[in-house]
Amino acid sequence: MNQKDQVCQYKLMASRDALEVIQGKWRIPIIIALTHGTKRFGEIQRDISDISPKMLSQELKALEMNKIVKRTLHDTMPVTTEYSLTPLGESMTNLLNEILNWGIHFREEVLKRDN
Amino acid sequence: MNQKDQVCQYKLMASRDALEVIQGKWRIPIIIALTHGTKRFGEIQRDISDISPKMLSQELKALEMNKIVKRTLHDTMPVTTEYSLTPLGESMTNLLNEILNWGIHFREEVLKRDN
């Protein structure tokens, strides 16, 4: 295996680590919603209008386990729950921006072609 | 809907466009393999050692349809096929780099925590 191949293997490994965390239909949208500040369950659900409570609950738990999202219970009446990004979650800012930029670029390219 | 919400909705839309293209276990790895230059079917399969020919064939077709990858047939004996990135595929460089950077960062954070 030459050096170029080794670099490629290293990159493939790193991409798998990242993909494991961001894989799925809802995780990136949830993280994006939380970059706009701390939010409650219902607020995220309203932002991402077509997510079901089941999926939101499930994906928030997974993100919490990966230390991307922090869940805070407030001892108010009634009890409220707040979700926010951890420092690790906030470290995804550049990644999220590139996803957005490329998404916009891709849409423009597709429209150009179709007209 | 206030301005902050509108920005959030726009971002969510853009992320969905991008996610539709990069979703799945194999697409990002395939694109990464091709950033190291034009490759043949068997070469990609050797780089990504645990992909089956079925999945590689299927995902290459999808990427070709989205104009991320170009397929070139060479009229040699025997016939060889080469895959390379299109300009649109090459425009993913920044996105791929951020995925890699964050993947490395994430792995470091996880290791820190586990020790």
Next chain:
DNA sequence: GTAACTACTTACCCAGAGGTAACTACTATA
């Protein structure tokens, strides 16, 4: 008392993502 809002959980179902194995068709080499 009843409706509505908070934040979920549980049960059930299905399409499709992905895996495995075998097969095709052609060429080159021993």
Next chain:
DNA sequence: TATAGTAGTTACCTCTGGGTAAGTAGTTAC
């Protein structure tokens, strides 16, 4: 003649991501 390498295709199976619908438990407002 047979084995190996080129580039896939096809059939079949399994598992799980995600959807739907309904239920839970507490509080507040009418």
